[in-house]
Amino acid sequence: MNIAVADRQPDTARQTDLGIVDCDVHPYTKTPADLDQFLSERWRKHRASIGARSRGPFANAPNYPRMSPGVGMRMDAWPPGGGHPGSDLAMMREQLLDAFNVSHGMMMPLLGRGGDERNVEFGAALATAANDWEAQVWCDAEPRLKAAIQITTEYTEAAIKEIEKRAGDRRFTHVMIPPRGLEPLGRRRYWPILEACAANGFPIALHLGGTSGHPSTGGGWPSFYHEEHPSYPQSKEALVTSLVTEGVFEHIPNLRVALVEGGFAWLPSLGWRLDKHYLRLRDEVPHLKMLPSEYIRQNIWVTTQPIEEPERPEDILATCEWIGWDRIMFSTDYPHWDQDDPRYAFKVRIPEKEKQMLFRDNAVAFYNLD
């Protein structure tokens, strides 16, 4: 595990000369108490006594244990001075920002987890605290890092208030929603939140995760992380299906959505499937005015990690072509075990123009970066 294996030459030494945008970076706290300074006395006490309550069996561990310590961290990312991988800015600079010449790192914090909390008041407080922590602890120290606005989708008023509060603060570039909520995100009860994202100019980053309480497959709970890890694309397929079928993009045409940490090779087939069966069942969804694949092309972007690895490496180029090179954005997922290295993720040479789009330009436009 985590043994560096250089089984091929980097695509090109110039890959990272571009100044890449990394669309999935995970900052962590050194200790859970780091968030306390951003919580009120009432919620600090609640956190210490009751603690987080999501919809799963374990108090402080994921349903599916990962294959490396720290819930699936890179073994070489533990800071020598202590703390969790991703908690030490100097090390993040050394291993990610400087190493790969990252001009912008889009943060997707997996702590606080306000969106998973069953007590929505506490969830909203955690989300706000995590947002303050991102901005003050990370962005102020390292302007290359861009903050996500975490929200609680089950508490509409608080979510909208949080989005509006951060609008205009250039440290915040996107709203982050864990897609496995109580209901598929396209359902009408979530529209006010989606409207607020668009109205305030924020794209939405749908990073995998959330604890809906629903099994990871429609046929029940699997046994292994070996099944849970490849269930992330299943989440993403359901998410695209919901957003498109409910008519979200008909209702909010300027809503921009990025699917983070689900890979992307499944998307073309999903588009063909949606189109084919939409044509049979269109009377059920008369609110759709275009083919589902046209909404996908218009409103949905994907990030690359964990990039699918075709048996014939060149097949990934055709897949990118079918999705549209202008809709694909590079991501590493630092410091997780399955992080993609920009020099090796693609096992085939990408044409220069497309490389520029995928590693940089698409994300600069999508996230409206300086």
Add this chain to the structure above:
Amino acid sequence: MGKPTPGAIDCDIHPALPGTDALLPYLDDYWREHVLMRGLQRDNYNARAFPPNAPINARPDWRPAKGFPGSDLSTLQTQALDAFQTRYAICNVLHGAPAIFSEDLSAAFCRAINDWVKAEWLDRDPRLRASIVVPMHSPELAAQEVERCAADPRFVQVLVWEMTEIPLGRRMYWPLWRAAERLDLPVGIHAGSSFRHPPTNLGWPSYYLEDYVSWSTGFTGVLNSLISEGVFVEFPRLKVVLMESGVTWLPAWMWRANKTWRAVRAEVPWLDKSPAEYAREHVRLTIQPFDAPPKAEQLLRIIEEIDCEDMLLFSTDYPHWHFDGDNALPDGLPDALIRKILVDNPLKTYSRLQA
């Protein structure tokens, strides 16, 4: 005008139970009295996954003036068997019996359905074969029903749905797979859900279109389960047939499953080859519906990416509506592959057809 299909083996057609009361003659005395006492013969236990009036579930010219599509033998003979000149067609009854919560009632209904299929379909047309409908939430009772039916060689497969209460690879299911392997019965896993859980891991979608689209996603979960749990290690002769899956999702699943396996295989050390290799050896897919890309060269690339000529099996999915006229084969498939899809692959998959 579609490619000719004479002599083909249609691996997925759907005769429909005209109503629960049609089962009364096939129930034993206890269950007949039980059903009549509760008035269950008046209820409709059609599967929620396939509402018969939805356009996708019956082609307009295959929709009868009265009764459920697929419920009349002579209509099915004309429209499915004669029209495509099939040598055999495998009947997959999609009734809701396997999803009934009482294992005992579910088993009683499944037994009655299998005996009804035998008497009213198989005995009346020598071209018909059938899958064994089982109480799939009770592997023990399901295995008993498989044993009971397998004595008749016209039962060629065990039928379950892809979305069940617990994933199909779990060890609880192994007695059923053990019986299927021993009796030379592939396991047909059909699209659909018993809706013990939402069909997506995001929760309950609003529209039937979403349920239908979710079937292909669900199959990736089924394969992850069967392979991860080691079903094909424990039962090396077992074949599974994914029916009504859409097909073109397969390469992306292979790439992702292989990548995860390479990194996470310490968790499942019994696997000695990649998920894609297990799939090519053990998994077959019926070809309707075929979620085809818009361009012929894209289709050819998908076929190359699947990289296995043995995996696809001919089906019309009668009376479901995925194509018009006699155009049952997706456009643009290579001729040599078509021959294998129509005859060779079904014969290799269903050894009972060769008897």
